[in-house]
Amino acid sequence: MSETSPAAVVILAAGEGKRMKSRTPKVLHALCGRTLLGHALAAADELDPGQLVVVVGHGREQVSAEAASVAPQARIVRQDQQLGTGHAVRMVTESIGVVPGTVVVSYADMPLLRSETLRELVDRHHQAGNAVTVLTARGDAAGYGRIVRDPGGEFLRIVEERDATEAERAIDEYNSGCYAFDGTLLADAIKRVTTDNDQHQEYLTDVVAILRADGHRVGTLLAVDAGEITGVNDRVQLSEARRELNDRILDGWMRAGVTIIDPASTWIDVTVTIGQDAEIGPQTQLQGATVIGEGARIGPDCLLEDTSVGEDAVVSHAVCRRTEIGPRATVGPFAYLRPGTVLAEGAHVGAHVELKKAYVGPGAKVPHLTYVGDATIGAGANIGAGTIFANYDGRAKNHTTVGEHAFVGSNTVLVAPVTVGDGAYTAAGSAITDEVPAGDLGVARGRQHNSDGWTARNRPGSRSAEAAKRVRSDDSL
């Protein structure tokens, strides 16, 4: 906890979010790799607060579970009935007691709020010695609480739109819903909030007027970018916030030396990292814990989830989930890499190839039309077109091992469990059920037999018979 760290950050997340029209609680909807709540917790965590508190109500179990998984240190406070923002904060002080020091209160539905802005709010609060500092913005204030000032410009109170006079509604400075409080003064004032308003709720905003009436200093910080404090209430706003956040993430990577060919069709989660001189092609999504190495080229048309890509690797038209792609490996076009796949340095996976729990050794190639499941492929091996690793016998998944520099002929079926030894070959079209020892050729198919003159006898007068006749010299036909 640094000197300017707040004693606590409280995130209000008890509301229902009716306008999402969803079975999922609003704050669990996701954008750019985190839920709304996840973004709020991440921003709060950057402040290094003494305590992190989440107030839950609607969808309590799911919301608590998400909070626990994203921020295990967070304390969960229940608000069983949503009787207002003031009531929510009262539940916190009643449950965890007075928190001396600075207490930041924010919402779980403002994913664009930067931690830098929260940090500035805390700094302003300390420098001014305020009892409360309110983050405000200017612009279209419709729906927001208005910041009421005296003729000298001194901050007096916050009035909700539904309780405001016409003159107050004309005010263009509004309340973000984000505050820094003196925790001791907050715990006392929150008890004195009434429900004397249009909604008969306990309004957190009333604490400002109470503290001021007690003779304490109250202040504001005007957000430079009003867009940061827009909340997400429905799915239209969710998509707008996603676009905005994505633009921010892409700008950051481009400024860090990453080429992004088409930002409009590229989506990168906030949790992804990308090395310098990587190039991201159009229609590409990078998700979760994905890591892209320096100079790698990804796209067009890629979806990478929790996947690491080594330096200078090339991946195009591919879907990769929980896979590791080594340096200088090449993947695609049209490849599907499923969880547990590891491609070593310089390995090649080509067109219409699917891999699952497969290790492909350094420089090994799986170039065309192949399924590889539960397998180890040694360095420099070549897997012929159309090879199928038959890993499933209807009951269990079985493993196949292909040795170093082995050569699997086209259209081989490797019936697992089976081994093809180092430097061994399999004949094209073989169904390999037994080990092929190192250096051997495995042939497992019927021998070819030609029935002499079959066409003339069985398809007399056909075009095939005519064609054959032109090149055959025997007059028996």
Ligand code: UD1
């Ligand atoms: C609130 C502010 C308003 C401000 C606006 C900014 C009050 C009285 N008004 O209004 O001045 O301009 O936010 O968006 O505070 N919540 C709970 N428990 C409750 C009620 C709300 O956890 O009992 C949570 C909600 O989940 C939500 C947030 O608090 O995330 C804000 O609640 P909401 O009802 O949307 O407040 P507004 O009416 O928008």
Ligand code: CA
């Ligand atoms: Ca609201």
